[in-house]
Amino acid sequence: MGLRNVAAVAALALGLGTAALAQDDPVKVGFIYVGPVGDFGWSYQHDQGRLAVEATFGDAVETTFVESVPEGADAERVLRQMAQAGNDLIFTTSFGFMNPTLNVAKQFPDVKFEHATGYQRAENVSTYSSRFYEGRHVIGLIAGHMTESNIIGYIGAYPIPEVIRGINAAYLAAKSVNPEVEFRIVWANTWFDPALEADAAKTLIEQGADVLMQHTDSTAAMTIAEEEGIVAFGQASNMINFGPEAQLTAIIDEWTPYYIQRVQDVMDGTWESSDTWGGIGSGMVEFAEFSDKIPEDVQAEATAAIDAIVAGTLHPFTGPINKQDGSPWLAEGEVADDGTLLGMNFYVEGIEGVIPQ
Known part of the structure; x- marks a missing residue:
C-alpha cells in the first residue's frame, strides 16, 4: 500500500x-x-x-x-x-x-x-x-527524457479503451518532452502469459527500444529489461525485486x-x-520510489506533473490533439470528456501501426 x-x-x-x-x-x-x-x-x-x-x-x-x-x-x-x-x-x-x-x-x-x-x-x-492514464502520463514524461534511442517499447494486452488510453497518454507525454520519440507497440492478446510477454519484450528490444512499458500482468518484461541492461516501468504493482537496476518507477494500483x-x-x-x-488524487493510482537513474530535474518534472494532476490544473488529454489520421480531436485548451475516454478506440497523431480488431 x-x-x-x-x-x-x-x-x-x-x-x-x-x-x-x-x-x-x-x-x-x-x-x-x-x-x-x-x-x-x-x-x-x-x-x-x-x-x-x-x-x-x-x-x-x-x-x-x-x-x-x-x-x-x-x-x-x-x-x-x-x-x-x-x-x-x-x-x-x-x-x-x-x-x-x-x-x-x-x-x-x-x-x-x-x-x-x-x-x-x-x-x-x-x-x-x-x-491509469494519469500514471501513464507521468511515466511517459520520464520515458521521453530517459530514452537514448528515441524508441519506447509498449506491450499491450488487448485493444480495449483502457489499454489504448494508456498508450496515447504515455505517447503524448513522451512526445511533449522529446519530439523525436517513437512508440513501438506489440499486442500480446493476453493479460498474463510470461513467455509471450518475454517474447514481446525481446522483440521490442530488437527493434531498438531502450525503455519498456507494459499493460500486461506479469513481471516478464521487467526481468528481460534487467537482463538486457535497459530500463522499464513496473505495472500495477512495485516490480523492483524483478528489476532492481531496470525499474525507473512503477504505477501501483x-x-x-x-x-x-x-x-x-x-x-x-x-x-x-x-x-x-x-486517480492519483483519490489514491487509487500511486507510484513506486523513483530510481536514482532518473536525473533530479526529471524527477522534479514528474513530481510537478503528479501535483498538477491532483490539483486539477493538468489533464493528460488537453488539446490541441489530433487523431492518428490527422483529423482534429481536441482544440487548443479543450479537455477530453470522460465519455470519450471510456470509449477510446483510436491512436493519437504520431503513433504508427493499426489497432487490432
Whole structure:
C-alpha cells in the first residue's frame, strides 16, 4: 500500500465501531481473478486488497478467491458457484468479466457485485476503476527524457479503451518532452502469459527500444529489461525485486481503501450501485520510489506533473490533439470528456501501426 493511504485506511479501521463486529454471521466476500495471485502485478495487487479487508474486519468477514479464471463462459460458471456459496459481495476484477457478472447478477438479485474496469451497471452491480492514464502520463514524461534511442517499447494486452488510453497518454507525454520519440507497440492478446510477454519484450528490444512499458500482468518484461541492461516501468504493482537496476518507477494500483469501504457499506446496509473512477488524487493510482537513474530535474518534472494532476490544473488529454489520421480531436485548451475516454478506440497523431480488431 502506498504511503498516501496508510493513514486513511487506519482511520477507517478505527471508525468501524461495534456495528460491523456485532454481526451474528460474517459477511462473505468473494474475489475472482483473471491471473494468479502470484503474478506480482494486477491480480496480486487486488489480492493485497482482499487481505487488507481480512486484516481490517477480522472475524466479521470471510473472504474467498478463485484465481486464473479465463474471461468468458468459465467466469460465469465460477461466479454462479460463488453466488450459490452464499457470498454477500463479489468483486470481479477484469474487464472481460463484465458480461458474466451481469448475467449472474440477474440470477442472484440479493448478491452485490463489483466489476473492475467495466462500464455497465445494474441495481446490484457497481463498477470501479482507476484512471491509469494519469500514471501513464507521468511515466511517459520520464520515458521521453530517459530514452537514448528515441524508441519506447509498449506491450499491450488487448485493444480495449483502457489499454489504448494508456498508450496515447504515455505517447503524448513522451512526445511533449522529446519530439523525436517513437512508440513501438506489440499486442500480446493476453493479460498474463510470461513467455509471450518475454517474447514481446525481446522483440521490442530488437527493434531498438531502450525503455519498456507494459499493460500486461506479469513481471516478464521487467526481468528481460534487467537482463538486457535497459530500463522499464513496473505495472500495477512495485516490480523492483524483478528489476532492481531496470525499474525507473512503477504505477501501483491501490484498491485497499475502496475494498474496505465497500465491505463496510454492505455491513452498514448502505451499499448502492455506483460508478467509481479514481486517480492519483483519490489514491487509487500511486507510484513506486523513483530510481536514482532518473536525473533530479526529471524527477522534479514528474513530481510537478503528479501535483498538477491532483490539483486539477493538468489533464493528460488537453488539446490541441489530433487523431492518428490527422483529423482534429481536441482544440487548443479543450479537455477530453470522460465519455470519450471510456470509449477510446483510436491512436493519437504520431503513433504508427493499426489497432487490432
